[in-house]
Amino acid sequence: MRRLYVDLPDGQVHVRTAGHGPIPIVLLHQTAASSVMYEAFSDEFFRDRSADDFTLFAIDTPGFGMSYQPVEAYSLESWADVVALVATELGLDGFHVLGHHTGAAVAILVASRHPERVLGLTMIGALVLPPAEAAERHAAVRGLVPVADGSHLLDVWEAVNTIDGDPLAYPPSLELREREAVDKLLAGTRWHEAYLAVFSADLAAPLASVGCPILLICGRADVLRPYVPTTLAANPRAKCVELASGAYVLDQDPALVVGPFAAFLDAVPAAERVAS
Known part of the structure; x- marks a missing residue:
């Protein structure tokens, strides 16, 4: 993927891009990763389809990767509006949006806050949690606190495995x-x-308001798999595909995602595929 920066009033947003076709697809990463997680997906996506048909734009969410760090507290709403601003600066009137985990949450807000611009919403990971479980997870969140003996580095290393409910089923490589x-x-x-x-x-509530086509993809070992029913209940129009994978599927077996995602793109009415 090629690299570029988009200048916004609050700073620069780093973007990876591939292809040069008329159908734009915005890709949003998980926390605390970056747009690099879409490199393998991009290679697989263009393996059997022409770069003349699609353009991928993988955005580093502000605060992550090589984008600027916001001064204000991080919020899904502000990130969603940044995505819309980046799309405007890139000349995208309409686009598909695909998000993974936190990126899926941002993608929901993009689709709900900017409905006239989103052609289709794809979520990898189910993000609508029952209120009690969301509160429990919120209370359990801990920040990174550097310590003199460097033990926080091991904490970060161990945290990498927490996005799979069964980390032994699809263990990530050392790399x-x-x-x-x-x-x-x-x-x-x-x-x-x-x-x-x-x-x-x-x-x-925002997912319920989304009117464009919706696809939910979730791996069997993904820590968010238990929330597939509540996510689908929020918008019964969403189609769901379960994968024999963990949450790192975009790196470990991107073809598993590209297959249903490409079918989803093909099913979007032709009039909605290309921005006006």
Whole structure:
């Protein structure tokens, strides 16, 4: 993927991009990762389809990767509006949005706050939690506190495995764990604010308001799999695909995601596929 920066009033947003077709797809990463998690997905996506048909834009959420760090507290609403601003600066009138975990939560807000611009919403991971469980997870969030003996570095290393309910089923490679750990450290002492934003948000209401086509993808070992029923209940129009994978499927087996996602894109009415 190629790299570029988009200048916004609050700072620069880093974007990875591939393809040069008329159908734009905005990709949003999990916490506390970065747009690098879409490199393998991009390679797989264009393996059997032309770069003349689609353009991928993987955005580093402000506070993560190589984008600017916001001054204000992190919030899904502000990130969603940043995505819309980036899309405007890139000349995208309409686009598909695909988000993974925290990126899926942001994608829901993008689709609900900017409905006239989103052609289709794809979520990897179910983000509508029952209120009691969301509150429990919110209370359990802990930030990164550097200590003199460096033991916080091991905490970050161990945290990389927590996005799978069964980390032994689809264990990430050492190279993948290292990349994810480095991204967490790059995000610094504020990366946990993203979790606070997700677990304090009522995502059922904005998801219910989304009128564009919706696809939910979730791995069997994904820690968010238990919330598939509540997520689908929020918007029964959503189609759901379960994968034989964990949450790191975009790196470990991107073809599993590309298959149903490409079918979803093909099913969107032709009049909605290309921005006017």
